[in-house]
Amino acid sequence: xxxxxxxxxxxxxxxxxxxxxxxxxxxxxxxxxxxxxxxxxxxxxxxxxxxxxxxxxxxxxxxxxxxxxxxxxxxxxxxxxxxxxxxxxxxxxxxxxxxxxxxxxxxxxxxxxxxxxxxxxxxxxxxxxxxxxxxxxxxxxxxxxxxxxxxxxxxxxxxxxxxxxxxxxxxxxxxxxxxxxxxxxxxxxxxxxxxxxxxxxxxxxxxxxxxxxxxxxxxxxxxxxxxxxxxxxxxxxxxxxxxxxxxxxxxxxxxxxxxxxxxxxxxxxxxxxxxxxxxxxxxxxx
Amino acid sequence: xxxxxxxxxxxxxxxxxxxxxxxxxxxxxxxxxxxxxxxxxxxxxxxxxxxxxxxxxxxxxxxxxxxxxxxxxxxxxxxxxxxxxxxxxxxxxxxxxxxxxxxxxxxxxxxxxxxxxxxxxxxxxxxxxxxxxxxxxxxxxxxxxxxxxxxxxxxxxxx
Numbered sequence: 535x536x537x538x539x540x541x542x543x544x545x546x547x548x549x550x551x552x553x554x555x556x557x558x559x560x561x562x563x564x565x566x567x568x569x570x571x572x573x574x575x576x577x578x579x580x581x582x583x584x585x586x587x588x589x590x591x592x593x594x595x596x597x598x599x600x601x602x603x604x605x606x607x608x609x610x611x612x613x614x615x616x617x618x619x620x621x622x623x624x625x626x627x628x629x630x631x632x633x634x635x636x637x638x639x640x641x642x643x644x645x646x647x648x649x650x651x652x653x654x655x656x657x658x659x660x661x662x663x664x665x666x667x668x669x670x671x672x673x674x675x676x677x678x679x680x681x682x683x684x685x686x687x688x689x690x691x692x693x694x695x696x697x698x699x700x701x702x703x704x705x706x707x708x709x710x711x712x713x714x715x716x717x718x719x720x721x722x723x724x725x726x727x728x729x730x731x732x733x734x735x736x737x738x739x740x741x742x743x744x745x746x747x748x749x750x751x752x753x754x755x756x757x758x759x760x761x762x763x764x765x766x767x768x769x770x771x772x773x774x775x776x777x778x779x780x781x782x783x784x785x786x787x788x789x790x791x792x793x794x795x796x797x798x799x800x801x802x803x804x805x806x807x808x809x810x811x812x813x814x815x816x817x818x819x820x
Numbered sequence: 821x822x823x824x825x826x827x828x829x830x831x832x833x834x835x836x837x838x839x840x841x842x843x844x845x846x847x848x849x850x851x852x853x854x855x856x857x858x859x860x861x862x863x864x865x866x867x868x869x870x871x872x873x874x875x876x877x878x879x880x881x882x883x884x885x886x887x888x889x890x891x892x893x894x895x896x897x898x899x900x901x902x903x904x905x906x907x908x909x910x911x912x913x914x915x916x917x918x919x920x921x922x923x924x925x926x927x928x929x930x931x932x933x934x935x936x937x938x939x940x941x942x943x944x945x946x947x948x949x950x951x952x953x954x955x956x957x958x959x960x961x962x963x964x965x966x967x968x969x970x971x972x973x974x975x976x977x978x979x
Contacts, residue, residue: 731944732933743900749885750896783950788943
């Protein structure tokens, strides 16, 4: 006979000390309405594919302090808007051997890129799963005759932020069935894989323990609809893949690279966990 | 070098290697049915004050990232796991040793990392560098550090 302590019994015992309601009460009861005119859904019933895993999904914004949350309410206080403006300026600057700018083909960014961020990542015509960075570099190299931008380079950050702002308040709208299904399945498998010497999966922290503190960090559900985000810690923009890279590294694991096939699949799966939430177009994080 | 010092140095080397020889390697640890480990890993008594340091240091046990331990003055203690206050009353020394070595034998599927374990892991890394681990990846804590932490936990009694 083995005498293991079941999680349920432990959870029941723990409930005396700290009810889970009390834990989640540590999340802010607040609403996001950027500039007072763009309401953003930050809390929603979970998509049906999350049944048995999550009942409700929450933006990481709800887990931040009053001060950090306030910065995202108003573009004058949101440091990411400086990067968005640089990206918008670059939108109409011709580059490369063809002498074309993004605006030449896509028109005004507010029309040409509306809703695009909400659908990322998605399959290209060849059936490859592409993130926004890949679409941008495809236009630069194959349509403009310009050099590709590095995944985490300044101009790439500026442009991905500028494009994301155009989907503010629009619900996450990724396709996960059909030809996208194998990628989604692979991303899901990764989400529940316990990597590294610490043997922790994304779910260990962001599904089983959101609302709890790991040292000073208040764990959120690890959603990506606010990305790219401005991190106060690095005083700069952080891409989705860069965040993934850091989270896997912190499990004492050999991490994956930005732009890797693994992170493309994981991005699709994590994006789908945020269905119901709205794109924030530039979050602010500690 | 004076002869006295030379002898002391030799004696110290001898004790250290003798202790090493008697150590139980991570792969050879025997867990009982409840996930406890009866035998000391080193045969040497643990030092609770060293154990307290292991528990609050990020590169070592980092226990405070997930547990509140009121006896430690580390700031920002986490709450992923239960408070460890009173752990010395709740558990036997053998059970605590088993929990520190690899808590998955006590709590099935727990998120608590195995502190004296060398694998198998999925994509083990070299500490927090994000790079691949060396072939001879050491456990997070060495055998004596495990004994020190266990000795520290045994001092955590309800007032």
